[in-house]
Amino acid sequence: MTTMMETKPGYSQPEPQPAVVHGALAEFPDVDSILTAAHTVRSAGYKVWDVHSPFPIHGIDAAIGIRPTILPWLILCGGVAGLTGGLALQWFCNAYDYQFLISGKPMFSLPANIPIIFECTVLISSLTAVFGMFALNRLPLLYNPMFKSKRFKRVTDDKFFIWIAAADKKFDEKTTPAFLQAIGAAAVEIIED
């Protein structure tokens, strides 16, 4: 079949690229089925996989084997930074750079500085909590091949999904979907470009 392209001199149709497979997405109807399926996927030896749900499932961390995050330690560092920052700010401004004598209070008055030190601690910890959480989750992640799936739109509604990435060593385009069907998936699709 000739196309317009073929008639142009010095130009040839590009070779069709083979579709890049990103992974397999399996849909489950409820919490029980996804929990048992998650245990099975983990015992089967898959490493690069995840469970997607509309709300955090109680017991899923143990099923997948999620290690506790280091976020609380980051928040602690943020809190200490806020504390020292608040203290340093007040010391520098009122007790060092432009010394301010107000009603006989000491230049560096720790009790009077406590409210602002406390607020700075809370502020920096909270900012660390939020931005740290999003950073560790690698969000914003605005392009995600999973979003190509129409079924996946219900992940934020009432359906549960298991995603096994093609990058996983045990992933195979034929056997992995069959395995997912066998452990109770209502539907399995291969996500590809």
Next chain:
Amino acid sequence: MATEVAQLFDAIARQHNADNTTDDPRFRAPLVVGGLDIAGVTRTVCGVSERSMPPAWYVALGISLCLLGMFGTCIGYLILTGVGVWGNNIPDAWGFGIVNFVFWVGIGHAGTLISAILYLFRQNWRTGINRMAEAMTIFAVMCAGVFPGIHVGRPWLAYYLFPIPNQMSLWPQFRSPLLWDVFAVGTYATVSLIFWYTGMVPDIATFRDRATSKIKQFVYGIFALGWNGSSRHWHRYERAYLILAALATPLVLSVHSVVSFDFAVSQVPGWHTTIFPPYFVAGAIYGGFAMVLCLVIPARELFGLKDVITKRHIDNMAKILLATSMMVGYSYLMEFFVAAYGNNKFERFTFFNRVFGPYWWGWCIMTFCNVVSPQIVWSKKLRSNMVILWIAAVFGNVGMWFERFEIIVTSLTRDFVPSSWHQFTPTWVDLCTLAGSFGLFGTMFCLFCKYLPTVAMAEVKTVLPQAHAHGGHLGPDAKRTDYRPDEHSDPDLDAPRFANR
């Protein structure tokens, strides 16, 4: 007997707008009624924005926009002409401006209490109302933040409040409560905003996935940050949420305490008292819950949220309203006792003046609205009546405004030396600015109801029976009788745990 109660709770869970306020210590009352399952919750909450808004919403938005216009005009007039357009004078240099500031900041605290403190106390019922309450907090703090900026004589120098290097090499006075306020309210606004937004990300993702137009898909998509419900993400999310709740909790208590220091650290009689921090915090929570009730009672009717914001939610909030009003009443009593018993004639006079002086009517309104009117909550019949409860909530807001009015105006207009005494009369600009601030609040809240998730869907879903697994024998048709979160392996639930009483 136990199975009968469980079956009763099941029947309640299936009825639309059921009365789930009954309590049995053996079973948790259903928090979502109307037979809603996980998809039902999504449908109910997303329906608020997806359906066309009820006419009452347009009326509310219209009125709010008019008041907002009035707000902007009054502020413009104030800045162009000067603080003299307000009723402020010497000695009463802090008039409506600061009354309004403390009023709005106080209202904000209920939202954070519901989100953070009730979360730490594992009160699952907070999931129905925490989104609206947090939104209320953000908008109340926005309204509050306007007043310190505009109440100064030269608002264009408001940046002096912040430690910004300037041409005079001057820094703010960090040992002053006015500066503590800047940091406290600033921190509170920031933390509330990020807490609210973080909570909304999964729900905005739901909006994104259900979006019908390209614009909605794009905008919700940006704000959802690509959230995809990954359990690894949820793990970090839950940790961050818990720690944010733990950080926001001391904020609820400390921010309004710092605001109270604006008064307590001064020497003015009626202000210089150590009761102020707990007094203000209790009052703030009372006023805040009054405002939450004012908003939630009509919202659940108008937007069809009765199955998610149930009668139990309203009942619990009413009880907190009563509890905090009792704390406020106790504080009033203690203030009077200390003034009468202590040997400070100025303090004694101040309280005599509050009841019998020129602003006695404000004191009467304050006492009636804050101490007397919430007592109706003792009666189950009265607190179940939504109209009566709503009126009591409105009284709560009015009473809390008058409390700040009494504190500020009576103490300042009648301080130590009678030659300094001078009456305070609000001008029309004062009154219009106050009304206008409700316009800002109302506009933001109406827009929130239209464009953002009004209920924390992901959190509400976690309190449904279907959210918990039971070794494989619970399916999507799970009934309440099958859901026993506190039971480990007790086969015979009918047997009384404490026999032979």
